[in-house]
Amino acid sequence: MEFDSIRDTVCSCIVGCSEEELDADQIAVWMTGVRDQCATLEQAEQRCEWLRERNEADDYRLSFNDLADVIEGAETFAGGRDAEIVLVYDFLQNNESLLGGSDLWETTISEPCPKVLARLYYARHAAEAIVAIQKQAAAT
Numbered sequence: 001m002e003f004d005s006i007r008d009t010v011c012s013c014i015v016g017c018s019e020e021e022l023d024a025d026q027i028a029v030w031m032t033g034v035r036d037q038c039a040t041l042e043q044a045e046q047r048c049e050w051l052r053e054r055n056e057a058d059d060y061r062l063s064f065n066d067l068a069d070v071i072e073g074a075e076t077f078a079g080g081r082d083a084e085i086v087l088v089y090d091f092l093q094n095n096e097s098l099l100g101g102s103d104l105w106e107t108t109i110s111e112p113c114p115k116v117l118a119r120l121y122y123a124r125h126a127a128e129a130i131v132a133i134q135k136q137a138a139a140t
């Protein structure tokens with residue numbers, strides 16, 4: 001499980017909600033156009049602060065405080081233990097209506113482990129060697 005993917009998913013959804021509900025001039029300039037870009041920890045914290053400020057400004061178009069809580073809640077998965085993948089999907093599902101997503105279970109929040117990638121590399125190398133031997137045998 002890749003924690004950056006979880007943070008990206010949450011932050012991307014929040015930017016999408018903000019873009020849908022607020023006027024363009026009401027969204028922070030640094031936040032516009034970053035919906036599909038990877039969110040760093042600093043950017044997530046910056047979004048969280050912006051959401052808290054919007055809440056304090058008594059803007060009720062979005063649940064700004066709850067959205068900030070979701071960003072902070074995603075931090076609990078920073079340890080990246082594989083056993084938590086079900087908990088991550090539960091977390092996303094529990095916050096679907098707030099995040100404005102209905103298919104967050106389809107979100108990719110994991111990547112192959114290095115051992116799997118190494119095995120695939122060796123399998124490809126072996127397949128290429130077999131094809132080379134077959135071509136050499138056919139040529140003779």
